[in-house]
Amino acid sequence: MKDMGLWQQFFYYFQHNGYYILGKFNQHFLISIEGVFFAALIGIPIGALIAHYRRLSNPVIQVANLIQTIPSLAMLSILMLGLGLGDQTVITTIFLYSLLPIIQNTYTGLRNTSPAVLDASKGMGMTRWQQLMMVEIPLSISVIMAGIRNALVVAIGVTAIGAFIGAGGLGDIIIRGTNATNGGAIILAGALPTALMAIVSDLVLGWIQKLFSPKGLKE
Amino acid sequence: MNDQNSIVEFRGVSKVYPNGKKALEDFNLTVHPGEFICFIGTSGGGKTTALRMINRMLESSSGQVLVEGKNIMDQDPIDLRRHIGYVIQNIGLIPHMTIEENICLVPKLLKWPAEKRAARARELIKMVEMPEEFLQRYPHEISGGQQQRIGVIRALAANQKIMLMDEPFGALDPVTRQKLQELVHYLQKDLKKTIIMVTHDMDEAISLATRIVIFDNGHIIQSAPPQEILQHPANDFVRDLIGEERLNEAQVTLATAQSVMLTRPISTTAEISLEKALAKMNHHHIDSLIVVDGDQHLIGELDIAQVIAHRNKLDLRVADIMGPAPQTVFDTDLLSSVYQIIIKRRLKYMPVVNHDRQIVGIITRSSLAKVLYDYVWGQEELEHERSDRHD
Numbered sequence: 331m332k333d334m335g336l337w338q339q340f341f342y343y344f345q346h347n348g349y350y351i352l353g354k355f356n357q358h359f360l361i362s363i364e365g366v367f368f369a370a371l372i373g374i375p376i377g378a379l380i381a382h383y384r385r386l387s388n389p390v391i392q393v394a395n396l397i398q399t400i401p402s403l404a405m406l407s408i409l410m411l412g413l414g415l416g417d418q419t420v421i422t423t424i425f426l427y428s429l430l431p432i433i434q435n436t437y438t439g440l441r442n443t444s445p446a447v448l449d450a451s452k453g454m455g456m457t458r459w460q461q462l463m464m465v466e467i468p469l470s471i472s473v474i475m476a477g478i479r480n481a482l483v484v485a486i487g488v489t490a491i492g493a494f495i496g497a498g499g500l501g502d503i504i505i506r507g508t509n510a511t512n513g514g515a516i517i518l519a520g521a522l523p524t525a526l527m528a529i530v531s532d533l534v535l536g537w538i539q540k541l542f543s544p545k546g547l548k549e
Numbered sequence: 550m551n552d553q554n555s556i557v558e559f560r561g562v563s564k565v566y567p568n569g570k571k572a573l574e575d576f577n578l579t580v581h582p583g584e585f586i587c588f589i590g591t592s593g594g595g596k597t598t599a600l601r602m603i604n605r606m607l608e609s610s611s612g613q614v615l616v617e618g619k620n621i622m623d624q625d626p627i628d629l630r631r632h633i634g635y636v637i638q639n640i641g642l643i644p645h646m647t648i649e650e651n652i653c654l655v656p657k658l659l660k661w662p663a664e665k666r667a668a669r670a671r672e673l674i675k676m677v678e679m680p681e682e683f684l685q686r687y688p689h690e691i692s693g694g695q696q697q698r699i700g701v702i703r704a705l706a707a708n709q710k711i712m713l714m715d716e717p718f719g720a721l722d723p724v725t726r727q728k729l730q731e732l733v734h735y736l737q738k739d740l741k742k743t744i745i746m747v748t749h750d751m752d753e754a755i756s757l758a759t760r761i762v763i764f765d766n767g768h769i770i771q772s773a774p775p776q777e778i779l780q781h782p783a784n785d786f787v788r789d790l791i792g793e794e795r796l797n798e799a800q801v802t803l804a805t806a807q808s809v810m811l812t813r814p815i816s817t818t819a820e821i822s823l824e825k826a827l828a829k830m831n832h833h834h835i836d837s838l839i840v841v842d843g844d845q846h847l848i849g850e851l852d853i854a855q856v857i858a859h860r861n862k863l864d865l866r867v868a869d870i871m872g873p874a875p876q877t878v879f880d881t882d883l884l885s886s887v888y889q890i891i892i893k894r895r896l897k898y899m900p901v902v903n904h905d906r907q908i909v910g911i912i913t914r915s916s917l918a919k920v921l922y923d924y925v926w927g928q929e930e931l932e933h934e935r936s937d938r939h940d
Contacts (some may be wrong), residue, residue: 384912447641447644449637449639450635450641453606453635453637453713455637455655468645469645503736546644546688546690
């Protein structure tokens, strides 16, 4: 091993621990997705709510902003006190971090629906719910998707740190590398797939975003 | 005490906005089926407020609004809106829906079956003379004028009887606007829609409305057919709104026979002698006399030519030689039609009668000259009259 270069070591590690890395990759991805998923589940309705009851928008977005300012390591440690070690703590952290981009984008998207379109759809006799589901959400879906995309990229980064509190994922491999003497190749074996995951999921979500954005909207 | 014949009725409606601004005050208006009402007035005069109250986009602070005899506050606003067409200035087509989906939005909300909706969309797009392929396009793929045409037919897709239009053509160029005006005129005239339209464009109101309602400061200043508003503007505000130019024009095109006729025409009874009749002609420098009975009903005409023919028998009575009664016009007839008759038949004058057929005046060719003169030279005399009236 010693006489191999960094990249040779890297490929060697990959060849011998391929399934291990794949397993960690999967775990990492699932943790990130899970946190963002819950954030979307809660954040989109909150965004819709504050778009309707506008007075609530400032306090809500401010709270979400405040959460965002806490460094991820600090957040993990604080939550760990309550939730203990393991992936729930990381998922909760991701959930909290994802709220801001999702709520804010949902809010912005819905608020930006043309007043004329809203006036017409109300005047033609749509219920508030129909307006939301048939007009506002379809028209702002790509902005909402952009928020989710943003959240997921951040989540992948947070999950990497989450390994410190025993959540698993590619962060495990990075930590192993930092603990080993001359562990550069191992660090890369964890870090490169993490980066790759962030880039690829951003691209894929970008593609989905395009797929979702309604036809008939000017490019 | 419902007025059975009203389709929209405002009863003592007031609207005060939360900021204390009074948009409408004790507003009363009855709209009959098939009417084309134009709301016109200054911005902030309350016209849009009044319009939006009809489909409960706004709710009154006090008073009642009735649609087809029912208080709208007793109805579900969603259901009410689905039965009233709504067209706005900014069109408001839903951008991610095709033209067909846009047209059929209300039918869809009313849960019409898909085939019926599709048929309705085809029927309507044909009505506005657009190709059927357009149904599959998206709003941004058609021009602004076409979009508003879709906006208009969307408002009647579910056979709504009432259409509310809030400055629907304000943003369009004059040519497109005119086409759309023809469309809504057709809707009211041939499809018997009741249309209530807010507009800033007085020409639009005059050409489309069966009744113009003029707003200022939350009150109705005048509510009358266009002709009447042009002829008898209620006050200076209305006069300013209509504009001097249109008023002058209206003086010519909408003036009645009464407004230009010479009153106290020289007439005679049939019983007097030709000699006396001749003396009368001479005295007034005229060449013919109209002959009336005791109730001022026209019975004949005596021309100087007839007197000359009987110049040796001046003791005859007028009744013996007078000609038949000349053609008359009513005092309420429009000057434009009187003008047509006088010119075409080469008449020297026409007697003007009231609805009891009594003579009230005559119109001569020289009265027409005066009207034309006034129009060309800016109404100097009318100006004087007007300032007199104000004093």
